[in-house]
Amino acid sequence: MEIEVLEGVFDANEIIAKENRTLLDGRGAFMVNLMASPGAGKTSFIMRTLEGISGEIKPAVIEGDIAGKVDSERIAEIGVAAIQINTGGSCHLEARQVNTALNHLDLDGVQLVIIENVGNLVCPAEFKLGEDLKVMILSVAEGHDKPLKYPLMFSESDVLIVNKIDLIPHTDFDMAFLEDTVRKMNPSVEIFKISCRTGVGVDAWIDWLKNRVKAS
């Protein structure tokens, strides 16, 4: 008989991530893991996305934060099923927390689950949650050099959202440098340039996401 050896926290996490995947596959639901630094615009991006898919795709949202529930309240206010995970100090979500959240949410008819991870460009990239898609946001104000400093997040993400492009005229942000750097690390990444504040560029992301969810 073979003895299975769990190599610490990552293997244990991966097993539960697969359980999450099976649970969602059974219901035909698609899951997005949204990651970014604090203040890059994760919640505003979710609000724009919910608005864009409204009437076509039924969503649910899992909010991960160190503390508080302001984000999940904002989402529940517009009539979308939302649940809050407070990590109590931990800097990333793990699959077991998402598993608990999935089992507490009313998933009846839900086609898209969006997870807002804890604001952090480092550790969330290391923990699979059972998602179909890893989406990261970089705010223009953070600077175009960030892929060099946080390479795992930029390499692991399927989609890069460059947010707050309305601020470009007021910064030294170099979009060509960013795109060039990211594509060298991650040739298949999809890049969308948007402003959640003004709404510019959001439609292209919404159209792309709708196609992905419907094709799944």
Place this chain on the structure above:
Amino acid sequence: MEIEVLEGVFDANEIIAKENRTLLDGRGAFMVNLMASPGAGKTSFIMRTLEGISGEIKPAVIEGDIAGKVDSERIAEIGVAAIQINTGGSCHLEARQVNTALNHLDLDGVQLVIIENVGNLVCPAEFKLGEDLKVMILSVAEGHDKPLKYPLMFSESDVLIVNKIDLIPHTDFDMAFLEDTVRKMNPSVEIFKISCRTGVGVDAWIDWLKNRVKAS
């Protein structure tokens, strides 16, 4: 005989943090632990600070990053002793890494050691490095609501630098809300409002820092 019990990683870290403190006290050097999200402006802030104290206070810089050495090279270029710690994936610096760095730096005559922690608003707040002062930066672009989501960092910091204030007219940033929220959590915090890009507000910080270093 009493047996000392180390409560895991935090106690072990604290012992080495105290060693760092003793090492610096023996040399009359002051140490700043600088923390912020990715892209809040840590390196630009260090460059402005080094410029401001030039000729009066002898500095050295310890750069913490997941990967790369662009920041330490930028600092070495202006003739300041700098050393790079690459954490290789870890999202915060620990006292043992700073201990190694301090033992590798030429500290002869150095009065101020500035540590640039890994870009992260969560875990760095939990690990003492032996610093005299915890300084955090919040960029205006991150939003005024961040203390509610990352309470430990805002509670633990002795100084809050609000950076990129030149962007305020282009955002919905509410400075009064930020100050009010932070002071409720941390009544003794010093707050400086600056723009590393334009230089506005930097002098007040430099004057305050010089006084603190000289008084130590």
